Amino acid sequence: MPDKEQRPFGQLIPYEEALSTVLKNVHPVKRKESVDLDDAFQRVLAEDVTSDIFVPPFERAAMDGFAVKAEDTFDAGKFDPVTLEQTGTLHAGDAPDEEVGNGECIQIATGAPLPEGADAVVKVEETEKKDGQIAIYDPVHPGENVSPKGEDIEEGERILDKDMSLTSARIGSLAAIGVQKVKVYEKPKIGVIPTGDEVVPVGDELEPGQIYDVNSHTLSSVVRNNGCEPVNKKVVQDSIEGLKKEIENEVEEMDMVLFSGGSSVGDKDILIDALDSMGEVIFHGVKLKPGKPTLFGKVKDTLVIGMPGYPTSCLNTAQRLIKPALRKMSRLPKSVERTTKAKLQKRITSSLGRQQYMTVKLDEDKAMPVYKQSGAITSMSRADGYFEIPENVELVEKGEEINVTLY
Amino acid sequence: MPDKEQRPFGQLIPYEEALSTVLKNVHPVKRKESVDLDDAFQRVLAEDVTSDIFVPPFERAAMDGFAVKAEDTFDAGKFDPVTLEQTGTLHAGDAPDEEVGNGECIQIATGAPLPEGADAVVKVEETEKKDGQIAIYDPVHPGENVSPKGEDIEEGERILDKDMSLTSARIGSLAAIGVQKVKVYEKPKIGVIPTGDEVVPVGDELEPGQIYDVNSHTLSSVVRNNGCEPVNKKVVQDSIEGLKKEIENEVEEMDMVLFSGGSSVGDKDILIDALDSMGEVIFHGVKLKPGKPTLFGKVKDTLVIGMPGYPTSCLNTAQRLIKPALRKMSRLPKSVERTTKAKLQKRITSSLGRQQYMTVKLDEDKAMPVYKQSGAITSMSRADGYFEIPENVELVEKGEEINVTLY
Numbered sequence: 006m007p008d009k010e011q012r013p014f015g016q017l018i019p020y021e022e023a024l025s026t027v028l029k030n031v032h033p034v035k036r037k038e039s040v041d042l043d044d045a046f047q048r049v050l051a052e053d054v055t056s057d058i059f060v061p062p063f064e065r066a067a068m069d070g071f072a073v074k075a076e077d078t079f080d081a082g083k084f085d086p087v088t089l090e091q092t093g094t095l096h097a098g099d100a101p102d103e104e105v106g107n108g109e110c111i112q113i114a115t116g117a118p119l120p121e122g123a124d125a126v127v128k129v130e131e132t133e134k135k136d137g138q139i140a141i142y143d144p145v146h147p148g149e150n151v152s153p154k155g156e157d158i159e160e161g162e163r164i165l166d167k168d169m170s171l172t173s174a175r176i177g178s179l180a181a182i183g184v185q186k187v188k189v190y191e192k193p194k195i196g197v198i199p200t201g202d203e204v205v206p207v208g209d210e211l212e213p214g215q216i217y218d219v220n221s222h223t224l225s226s227v228v229r230n231n232g233c234e235p236v237n238k239k240v241v242q243d244s245i246e247g248l249k250k251e252i253e254n255e256v257e258e259m260d261m262v263l264f265s266g267g268s269s270v271g272d273k274d275i276l277i278d279a280l281d282s283m284g285e286v287i288f289h290g291v292k293l294k295p296g297k298p299t300l301f302g303k304v305k306d307t308l309v310i311g312m313p314g315y316p317t318s319c320l321n322t323a324q325r326l327i328k329p330a331l332r333k334m335s336r337l338p339k340s341v342e343r344t345t346k347a348k349l350q351k352r353i354t355s356s357l358g359r360q361q362y363m364t365v366k367l368d369e370d371k372a373m374p375v376y377k378q379s380g381a382i383t384s385m386s387r388a389d390g391y392f393e394i395p396e397n398v399e400l401v402e403k404g405e406e407i408n409v410t411l412y
Numbered sequence: 413m414p415d416k417e418q419r420p421f422g423q424l425i426p427y428e429e430a431l432s433t434v435l436k437n438v439h440p441v442k443r444k445e446s447v448d449l450d451d452a453f454q455r456v457l458a459e460d461v462t463s464d465i466f467v468p469p470f471e472r473a474a475m476d477g478f479a480v481k482a483e484d485t486f487d488a489g490k491f492d493p494v495t496l497e498q499t500g501t502l503h504a505g506d507a508p509d510e511e512v513g514n515g516e517c518i519q520i521a522t523g524a525p526l527p528e529g530a531d532a533v534v535k536v537e538e539t540e541k542k543d544g545q546i547a548i549y550d551p552v553h554p555g556e557n558v559s560p561k562g563e564d565i566e567e568g569e570r571i572l573d574k575d576m577s578l579t580s581a582r583i584g585s586l587a588a589i590g591v592q593k594v595k596v597y598e599k600p601k602i603g604v605i606p607t608g609d610e611v612v613p614v615g616d617e618l619e620p621g622q623i624y625d626v627n628s629h630t631l632s633s634v635v636r637n638n639g640c641e642p643v644n645k646k647v648v649q650d651s652i653e654g655l656k657k658e659i660e661n662e663v664e665e666m667d668m669v670l671f672s673g674g675s676s677v678g679d680k681d682i683l684i685d686a687l688d689s690m691g692e693v694i695f696h697g698v699k700l701k702p703g704k705p706t707l708f709g710k711v712k713d714t715l716v717i718g719m720p721g722y723p724t725s726c727l728n729t730a731q732r733l734i735k736p737a738l739r740k741m742s743r744l745p746k747s748v749e750r751t752t753k754a755k756l757q758k759r760i761t762s763s764l765g766r767q768q769y770m771t772v773k774l775d776e777d778k779a780m781p782v783y784k785q786s787g788a789i790t791s792m793s794r795a796d797g798y799f800e801i802p803e804n805v806e807l808v809e810k811g812e813e814i815n816v817t818l819y
Contacts, residue, residue: 060789062623063621097608098621116721157789164790173634173730176629178790180629181624185615207591211465213525214470214504214524216588217587223584227580316584317581320580320581381563383565383571383588386572
């Protein structure tokens with residue numbers, strides 16, 4: 006009975022199959038660039054990093070006190086100090102030029118280089134100035150209160166590996182060896198292209214029949230938050246020629262192309278036809294709710310994805326299917342979600358045969374569904390997180406404990 | 413016995429007390445600014461947002477099909493269709509100018525405005541073109557397959573509240589009502605000032621006795637990642653005059669000031685004296701490992717914090733004490749850590765009387781400590797996360813299950 010001009014979906018594929026297909030078809034970025042150390046946070050290293058220096062670069066005092074020959078202190082005791090002659094003072098940053106001889110000591114600050122001749126530091130608490138001499142009340146062994154040269158990092162040591170993402174601590178390791186510029190992978194470029202004759206940019210005045218472009222903005226934030234760079238384009242009108250021209254331009258420059266808008270099968274037809282004639286359609290329709298009408302194709306080895314038009318469907322699909330792809334492309338580690346357990350406050354029925362994501366608002370350990378209807382972006386924006394209802398579950402009872410993934 | 417020129421710590425205070433003192437002394441930022449919608453992700457709303465429009469702005473088709481008067485379809489059946497005359501076609505973006513009369517229908521795409529006279533949409537799958545007429549095989553009730561005007565957002569409805577942080581979905585809600593500029597709170601400005609005569613900036617050549625500035629870079633990344641803006645300053649040499657001048661400048665312009673470097677008590681003395689003479693010292697020394705030598709004071713209502721000099725101590729203190737303060741200042745929600753359970757692969761002894769953070773590397777559910785020594789930034793940069801050993805625990809056995817907080 007279907008009208009041939011408007012095609013329904015083909016066979017919906019399960020979410021897991023869609024995800025593995027997407028991941029199989031995206032490739033980690035290979036292009037590299039150099040960035041300043043302070044811009045490298047959360048970027049991904051494009052080379053192993055080996056140290057040219059020792060850290061610390063010299064043997065240094067680990068405590069404030071006096072640099073000594075340890076053997077000079079062996080006879081010291083709480084009530085029977087040994088006395089040494091202070092021949093100098095070393096602050097952090099000083100280059101030592103004096104040697105510590107037998108019976109001598111040099112006052113030293115934490116972090117200052119240990120002078121020649123000394124092999125230990127007596128803590129200041131165990132000493133006393135007495136008639137111009139230094140009384141030592143506790144013996145030290147060689148090496149005591151001294152940080153050896155290279156204690157943290159040896160010269161020639163590999164401190165970080167290619168493909169590591171740069172945490173605060175790793176930024177710190179790079180700083181410790183004096184790195185100012187870091188070789189990282191470029192951020193993959195993702196074309197974000199709104200489509201639909203009814204869609205207009207925010208800031209414009211709405212004419213009758215028009216709505217604002219929501220998906221470009223939500224998609225850009227997901228793209229940016231997962232190590233990639235969104236390249237936002239103007240709205241493309243629903244014509245096969247316009248779409249083909251746009252795809253031709255984009256696949257040259259982008260690592261992935263996301264079309265959004267065109268809210269259902271009717272509009273998708275044009276994208277299907279464009280992909281069919283320029284490359285291939287890989288799948289169309291996923292057992293995901295919200296998020297069924299996703300179209301996934303390839304032109305010249307670049308993925309071209311038609312996202313669902315409804316804002317919640319588009320965003321849920323972005324988080325379930327596109328985010329893992331973005332992280333693979335940008336070489337970021339898989340995202341570990343933050344979850345919490347809560348008691349569902351309302352009985353929920355679900356669609357058999359589609360993996361459903363239900364948004365909830367949390368009040369301590371109580372979870373209240375905030376689902377409005379499939380198009381309603383407000384249902385997601387009021388939510389604190391969501392829980393999954395598997396494909397084969399139709400009903401979740403009030404009071405049941407659920408696992409909420411936090412936004 | 414202590415040498416009066418180098419003071420030891422005062423009474424160490426418990427971590428929880430230090431944290432609550434820090435939080436009591438920082439205030440959420442009040443300054444506001446307008447930013448572009450696409451720059452507003454993860455920023456904090458500085459005003460309630462109320463919609464000027466309905467979303468959708470008009471009654472529209474929720475399916476591809478035919479706009480009809482529902483009553484015209486009541487007699488339709490699978491083998492006994494009713495036939496209607498198609499008087500037009502409406503695409504998304506069209507402004508409807510024709511009315512649907514009795515016995516008539518208009519072909520309509522998902523998202524197109526419902527024409528006058530129509531009150532329902534028959535899905536395209538339930539129709540057939542037949543001799544220029546449209547056969548309807550299934551009755552619809554009024555409102556079926558139609559999204560009412562304002563279904564998602566009503567005109568005048570408050571869609572987001574002041575102090576909400578902007579997730580992807582909230583960005584989407586703002587786009588849905590056409591917002592181009594968003595009023596958000598400014599990022600609090602945090603002065604990050606390296607101190608120490610031995611500390612030189614990355615990129616410089618090291619002279620004897622010198623080390624690279626690590627803490628400015630790790631602190632900046634923590635500051636930036638928690639909604640604040642680091643303002644990096646040049647190394648301040650260890651002199652009371654230099655320090656006082658720096659503090660005077662900074663407390664005028666910054667919301668908080670972090671001094672780092674000056675690795676221990678000796679160097680801290682200068683900062684203590686400066687704070688004593690210009691404002692007040694609130695505490696000095698926390699039962700935290702790594703991280704004991706933290707100095708916390710206030711000058712003219714601006715917090716001035718002396719961070720520990722050792723990179724790991726500095727970073728651990730930043731994550732435990734400074735991060736919650738930054739999030740309170742920037743009005744971001746408390747950070748929810750991601751955790752996983754693992755089995756400790758090595759027996760660990762800890763310092764009684766200090767809350768200790770032990771870094772570990774994970775191999776599935778096995779956790780191997782990667783602690784080197786207190787100064788070693790590499791022990792953190794190789795780690796996947798850490799676990800806490802409470803103040804009153806001295807020993808964690810090999811094989812024990814631990815809670816690992818992931819980086």
